[in-house]
Amino acid sequence: DPMIVLDRVSKTYPGGKLAVDALDLEVAEGALVTLVGPSGCGKSTTLKMVNRLIEPTSGRILLDGDDVTSGDPVKLRRRIGYVIQQVGLFPHQDVRSNVSTVPDLLGWNRKQATARADDLLELVGLDPGEFGGRYPHQLSGGQRQRVGVARALAADPPVLLMDEPFGAVDPVVRARLQDQFLELQSELRKTVLLVTHDIEEAVKLGDAVAVFAQGGRIAQYDTPAAVLGA
Ligand code: ADP
Ligand code: ADP
Numbered sequence: 506d507p508m509i510v511l512d513r514v515s516k517t518y519p520g521g522k523l524a525v526d527a528l529d530l531e532v533a534e535g536a537l538v539t540l541v542g543p544s545g546c547g548k549s550t551t552l553k554m555v556n557r558l559i560e561p562t563s564g565r566i567l568l569d570g571d572d573v574t575s576g577d578p579v580k581l582r583r584r585i586g587y588v589i590q591q592v593g594l595f596p597h598q599d600v601r602s603n604v605s606t607v608p609d610l611l612g613w614n615r616k617q618a619t620a621r622a623d624d625l626l627e628l629v630g631l632d633p634g635e636f637g638g639r640y641p642h643q644l645s646g647g648q649r650q651r652v653g654v655a656r657a658l659a660a661d662p663p664v665l666l667m668d669e670p671f672g673a674v675d676p677v678v679r680a681r682l683q684d685q686f687l688e689l690q691s692e693l694r695k696t697v698l699l700v701t702h703d704i705e706e707a708v709k710l711g712d713a714v715a716v717f718a719q720g721g722r723i724a725q726y727d728t729p730a731a732v733l734g735a
Contacts, residue, residue: 506570507531508664508696509555514564516550516721524550525721527564534663537690537697541707542717542724548700550721552666555698557581568664583611586662586695590669592653594641600626600652601637607659625655630685647678654686658693667699671706683709708733 509532516525525547532538540548553559555566557578566573573581594603605613605622613621623633629651641649650670657665670686671679687710690697701707707714708729716732718724725732 506534507567508534508536508569509698510565510567511551511555512565512567514551514554514561514566516547516554516559517562523721525554525561528721528723530715530723530726532696532698534696535694536712537695537699537710538713538715539707539711540698540700540715540717541702541704543719544702546717546719547721548702548717549668552668552698552700555664556585556587556666583660584662584664586657586660586665588650588653588657588665588667588670590672592649592656594649594652594656596641599638599640600631600644601633603641603652604655604659607656611660621659622655625658626652628658628689629655631655645678646674647682650674650682651685654689663696665695665697665699667697669700669702672701672703679706686710704732 511528511530514525514528515523517523528551540551542548550559554561555568555573557573560574568581568584601619601622604625605618623637626633626636631648631651636644636648644652650673654670671682674682683706699710711729714727714729714732715723716725
């Protein structure tokens with residue numbers, strides 16, 4: 506069974522803007538699907554509905570068979586890691602605390618949470634000894650994004666939702682983050698929905714690519730090779 510199912514999902518914002526129009530999408534467990542298209546075509550809205558940050562106007566969204574619009578949103582979000590462009594790290598907490606906040610919330614003791622944070626920092630390519638005690642303002646943009654990915658992975662969620670995760674860094678750093686993320690994903694095999702406006706990023710990262718068009722529709726859903734050939 507697919508891990509994520511969108512079944513004729515629509516979203517009309519208050520004021521009448523139709524942001525997402527009868528969207529159908531299925532994402533297999535362990536697949537990385539990229540959502541690509543110009544600004545304003547409903548990509549972020551789609552992610553936020555999966556995370557239940559906003560409610561669809563109509564249609565159904567299933568996560569591992571469960572309807573996300575019923576049930577406890579806090580429990581839902583434990584199964585989802587969410588990474589956004591401007592990672593909201595807590596400025597007055599060091600990197601280790603920023604990453605371990607999630608396991609702390611899940612009731613881990615401090616020692617376990619610290620060990621978990623350090624493992625996660627290793628995983629995203631940050632030496633915990635060097636970076637664990639730094640504060641967010643002492644990091645480069647790329648390093649901050651990596652801390653954001655580490656934090657999203659903290660509770661070991663099966664699903665990752667990523668909204669322009671590499672959008673705020675320069676092209677050289679972005680290419681490196683993309684490569685490192687692909688390596689990480691080949692190990693972790695999360696089910697990933699990744700939003701980008703960059704077609705090159707979409708075909709480089711995606712097992713499948715959903716090309717959005719204005720009006721909140723998917724114009725094409727295909728393999729990266731087929732999307733490039735189109
Ligand atoms: P994308 O992620 O593809 O750039 P969005 O999902 O952010 O697109 O936005 C889709 C459409 O919905 C846009 O026209 C946007 O202006 C509109 N929109 C987004 N958020 C809101 C909101 N909170 N209220 C009203 N309209 C919104
Ligand atoms: P990344 O590829 O992770 O974005 P950069 O190439 O931007 O890293 O940074 C190179 C080095 O400069 C890093 O090892 C980082 O420790 C250091 N550095 C960058 N910005 C800062 C900063 N604001 N404060 C301290 N060190 C920094």
